[in-house]
Structure formats: structure tokens, C-alpha cells
Amino acid sequence: MDSKVRVRFAPSPTGGLHLGGVRTVLFNYLFAKHHKGEFILRIEDTDQTRFVPGAEQYIQDTLAWCGLTPDESPLHGGPYGPYRQSERKAMYKQYADTLIEKGYAYYAFDTPEDLDAKRKEIPNFQYSRAHRMELKNSISLGADEVAVLLKNNTPHVIRIKVPENEEVSLDDVIRGHVSFDTNMVDDKVLLKADGMPTYHLAVVVDDYLMKITHAFRGEEWLPSAPVHVLLWKYLFGLDKMPKWAHLPLILKPDGNGKLSKRDGERLGFPVFAMDWTDPNTNTTTIGFKERGFLPAAFVNLLAMLGWNDGTDKEIYTIEELIAGFSLDRVHKGGAKFDYEKAKWFNAEWIKKTENEKLAPLVRPYFEEAKIEIHNPNYLVKIIGLVKERCHLLPEFVAQSSFFFTAPTTIDTASIAPKWDEKKYLFFEELVKLYVSKMETGLLTIPASTLEIEFKELVAKHELKAGELMLPFRIMLVGGKFGPGVFEIVEAIELKDTVTRIEKCLQLLSSN
């Protein structure tokens, strides 16, 4: 590679960023960083009718959350700005004019209504060589007539004039040689009536001006690639064209087809990276972040959707991904998204992440549940105790709320059937034991000691530990779950332990 690698992610700001979009960002980022190149964010906001306020900010926020920060962007600036296409409007016109001068493009005066009528009249209508002469444009019309129309500011677009009987091809990095017959390609609009470029013109002009070396985009763009290749040929030369890589799609889990926002709603899992609230409808679509995914896990699972390094390794840090990434190991076929596996990735990352780093991420969920955390160190300790049973961040609340407040519901139904006087007496004496410890000034006792003392008492009462452990757990936790009983006692300390036993004893005798 003779020039520095420069890649770009070019979304249009119309809503939340879905899995496929973020994965495109990720592959861009990994490729750029692997080659010590630059990653650019360019906002493609040429369609003013689809502009959604807040969407651009959302994209920036999402990239920041994922840790995929662009080197150049509307926010960060850079030497090739502006990075919003709406602010580059003037640049595109000159290239469209050049194309007209060279005879590679023409003016078209057909109204949308004209075209609709044509589409109805002719099956499989395409604005192309086959029908050009039947329409109102600077090829079919006389020069004088065109001059008048232009002089009168008649609304018009500029279309590419696709040549006849040529083969246009590109060497896609992922798919290899792909070729098209120009007779099958239609004369796409390059410059709209409002003076804004369409994607087709803008992507070519901006990729050139921004010195993009590798252009990644979703597979859905492949059918329009010949238009882009032609534009490169006419405007800047094929030798300057970036290498294309059309990425496979991310598919819905059931059936076939591209994963959509609706699939997530239907099947109950997020599709967007972060919560997205549509300002028009004021409805919020849930995101992976808010569902409780770690960004590292999210990035990891996305990377594995369509790429692998050829080994059995599945858990990767971003650094490892950068080091190992290569386009020749990206798949051609689409990948169905599996939410179960996504959760597994997150569980792995929760186990892998230090308790101290988890604490601030988990804390908001406790606040939401109105559970106060007085001691940050205590939270860190509890996280260590329960992290391996949590797949998603919010589960920390359900798995550990009893460490912070006494359980509100107690599953006495699981104790009652086998409850008897002997057990009652046992727990009464256990309380006495703990109270006596407290009177010596002890707040808590190590779990190992607690266990020994507990078993001594069990033996004294001629009972079996097995039949006492479950009741004890339920008294403390409220249900049949959670870490080791004595670790819980150690954590919540003697005073709370005693209170909880006594409360439950009352509950059991009142029934």
C-alpha cells in the first residue's frame, strides 16, 4: 500500500444505528487501525426530506460508547472537511457540470409525475438507453429547447449517461471480480432538482476529495456499484478509485432477510446500539447499551458476525481484533443474528471485567430500583460475589438486591412443608449465638468460621445441615438463588442476619 489507509463510515442521519451499521463502523475501524490508517465519519444528509433532528448526535454518541472514535468527523474536524454533505453542496455541482461538458451526463426535465406515468405504462421501466429518447432531456430535445428550459429555471435533474454495450467491473475485496453489462444499468440521477447530489455522485466526489483508499459498505449497494465505477472513470480515473468491499448483511434470526428494527420488537431483543427516541413519534426503541450490554461485548459479538481469524478463539478485546483483522477472512454470506449467543458474549465479558469497572455501570440500575448504595467498596465486593450469574447488567439488581435491603417477598412456601419445632429451636439458638457475638463488639464473621459454627450447632441439635441450609438461605435472600449462604451472612453482617431470621421465624409461626 503506497498511500496511507483512509476509510470512512457514511451514514445518513435518519434514525438509530442498527447492528449492521455498527458492524460496518467496526470493520472500517479495525481495518484502519490495523493498517495504522485513519477512520473518518461523514454524514450523508443530502436528503432533506428525511432529516431527523438528533440522529447525527446519536451516531456520534454510539461511536463514542463503542469506543470506535473517528479521527475526522463533523465533531472532531479534520483537514478534509466539512464532513457533512449538506455543507459541501457547492462542490458537487461543479463535478456534475464537468460530466455534462464531457458528455457523460445530461439534463432531464421529466417531473416525478411523468416518470410515474411512464412506470405504469411500461413494465420494468428504467430510465436508460432504451427509453431515453421518449423522455424530456437534453439528449432527446433540441439544443435550443434545452437552452430555453434551462434559462427559465425549469426544474431539472442531472443524470449519468450510461454507455451502451460495455462491461463495467470491479474487484471487490470480499467478493472478487464482479461485472455488469451497462445495457442493464439505468441512468441514475446525480444531481437532484434542489441542487443536492444523490448518494451516487456524493459518494464518489467525497471519497475522492477525502482521499479514501478503501470503501466499505453493505452488500445492498452492490447493484449500484457500476454507476460509481463509471463516475470514477469519468471524473478521476479508475487508478484513483478506492478498493471496494461489500460487507455481508446481518439477517433476522427467523426466516430470511435483512434484520430490521421490527424484528427486534417482534422477537424482544434490541437492534439499535443505544436507545433511540424518534422525535416525530416520540417512541423509543431499545438499545444494546440500555439492555445492559458492555461495549466491549457488543463490539466482540459484532466482530464475530461475519469474521473470524481461523482459530477457535471467540472472545476478543478491541486490541486483539485490530491486530488480527483482515478482510480476506470476512464472509460472503449473510449471518443470522442470534440473541442467545449475544447474551453469552456479554456474560463472558461480565466475568472478564474487573469488579471496580463494573461498579459504575451497574450502579444506575440500582438507583432505578430505588436501592441506595452507601458504600462503593461494598458494591464492588458484592459484584464479585454475583457477577458470574449475570448475563446482562440489570440482572445484578435481582441477583444482589438482598445484599443491600432485606427481601420484601419471602418464599416461605418452600420452607413450610418441612418446617417443624426442631428447626424453629435451631434458628432461635442461632440468633442467640449471633447476638452474643455482637455483644462482644463483632459486626461480622468470616464465612469459613460461620460455616464451622453453624455445623457445630447443627450437630448439637442432632439435625442435618442439608435440611437447614435452604430455610436459612430463604430467610436471608427471599428465594432459592444467590451465592453461598455464609458469604451472604458475612457480607450483610450479624445484625441484619439476626433481623431477617427473626422476621422469617415470625412469618412461619403465624401461618
Place this chain on the structure above:
RNA sequence: GGAGCGUUCGUCUAACGGUUAGGACGCCAGGUUUUCAUCCUGGUAAUACGGGUUCGAUUCCCGUACGCUCUACCA
């Protein structure tokens, strides 16, 4: 309809002509956990179909089927 792209366990994928077609998720069974989860062990399950090429095809070629994407003055 047309064009382009794709196709290995249910899912994500490995095997770049020679393997009992491997791993992971899920699921099932057993063990550990005197609970649940974790963890460990084992099991389940795939080369879309038909022709070639070859001593030998998951792998290369052709065809068929199926699927997907595009077919807007949207990206």
C-alpha cells in the same frame, strides 16, 4: 420480471483437493454447587440438488433449486 450476490449442524463458523467434517451458542443427560447460576464431562446435529474435472471433492467448473439485495430526484 430483470440484474447482482449468496448457500457446511437450529444458529455463528473451521476445514484454502485427502479429517471419524472441528469449535462455539442453544438444547439434552450426568457431575460440582447442601439453592440458582457458574464450572466440568458427555450427547444431539450439517456439506441444498444434479452433472462434470480428479486416484480423490465441503473445497475447482457448469447447471438447477432456494434465498437475499437492488430495481426512487432514499441512502
